[in-house]
Amino acid sequence: MVPLTRRRLLHAAVALLAGTAGCNASQSSSVTGTAAAGPAGRPADAVVPEHHSLRNPADAPPVWLRPADDESTSASPSATPRPSQAQGFVASAETADRLAFADVNGAAAARRFVSNTDFASETLLLETQSVEACHTLSLCHVSWTDSSIDTAYGSTYRDADVDCDAGDSDSVSMLIRIPEVLDPDAIRSRGSSWGSGGCDRRRPREGEPTTEPPNYGPKSPTNATATGEEE
Incomplete structure (x- = not known):
C-alpha cells in the first residue's frame, strides 16, 4: 500500500491531458486526477479523480467482484460474471482481494492500480459500460457526498489506426479512486451520465x-x- 495520498488532489490538469493523449488505441489506461480541495478535504466541485480503465473486446466485464464465497483466484475466475458484479464499491483490502480480471491486455496494470490504493484514505468505485468498438470511454468528472455519488462519461471516435468494427461492442471497466473513505452501505443514491461529444x-x-x-x-x-x- 502507498502512504496517505491527499496530495493527489493537487496534481496539475496537464497530467490529466498527458495521461489521456494517445490512449484511444489502448485497452488499458491510467489517469492522474486533478481537483481543488473543499471543506474537510472534499473537492468543492465535480472533479476527475485518479482512475484506471480496462477494455475487453469480448464485450464481457474486464473487471468484476467475485462473490464472497467464491474461492477462485482473480487470475482464474470460476464463472462468467453477472452484470451486477461489474459495479460497486471497493472499500477495503479484503474486498479488493475479490476483484477478478479478464485475461486482456493491461490487466496487470489494473491490478497494480488496485494494490496501490490506500484504503485508509481512499475508496475505489468500479463501473462498467458497454461501448461501441470504435469509440472511446473517458471519465469526465465525479461528485460525491457521504450518501451519494455521480459520475459523467464522454465518448469520441478512437484513433483511425485502431482495428475495430463499427457493429461490434466492447466492455470497459473504470476503476475510480475516490480520495476519501466512503461507507458503501451509506450510499443511497448513484447516478451516471454519458455524452457522445467527449468531455467538455x-x-x-x-x-x-x-x-x-x-x-x-x-x-x-x-x-x-x-x-x-x-x-
Missing part, C-alpha cells in the same frame, strides 16, 4: 490559475479573446 472542459474563471493549454497561468480577458474560448 470548464472554462477558468477570471484570474483563476490553470495549467490547461492554451491558457497557462491566470486567465485574462485578453487571453480569452485571443484563444477564441466561449462561455
Whole structure:
C-alpha cells in the first residue's frame, strides 16, 4: 500500500491531458486526477479523480467482484460474471482481494492500480459500460457526498489506426479512486451520465490559475479573446 495520498488532489490538469493523449488505441489506461480541495478535504466541485480503465473486446466485464464465497483466484475466475458484479464499491483490502480480471491486455496494470490504493484514505468505485468498438470511454468528472455519488462519461471516435468494427461492442471497466473513505452501505443514491461529444472542459474563471493549454497561468480577458474560448 502507498502512504496517505491527499496530495493527489493537487496534481496539475496537464497530467490529466498527458495521461489521456494517445490512449484511444489502448485497452488499458491510467489517469492522474486533478481537483481543488473543499471543506474537510472534499473537492468543492465535480472533479476527475485518479482512475484506471480496462477494455475487453469480448464485450464481457474486464473487471468484476467475485462473490464472497467464491474461492477462485482473480487470475482464474470460476464463472462468467453477472452484470451486477461489474459495479460497486471497493472499500477495503479484503474486498479488493475479490476483484477478478479478464485475461486482456493491461490487466496487470489494473491490478497494480488496485494494490496501490490506500484504503485508509481512499475508496475505489468500479463501473462498467458497454461501448461501441470504435469509440472511446473517458471519465469526465465525479461528485460525491457521504450518501451519494455521480459520475459523467464522454465518448469520441478512437484513433483511425485502431482495428475495430463499427457493429461490434466492447466492455470497459473504470476503476475510480475516490480520495476519501466512503461507507458503501451509506450510499443511497448513484447516478451516471454519458455524452457522445467527449468531455467538455470548464472554462477558468477570471484570474483563476490553470495549467490547461492554451491558457497557462491566470486567465485574462485578453487571453480569452485571443484563444477564441466561449462561455
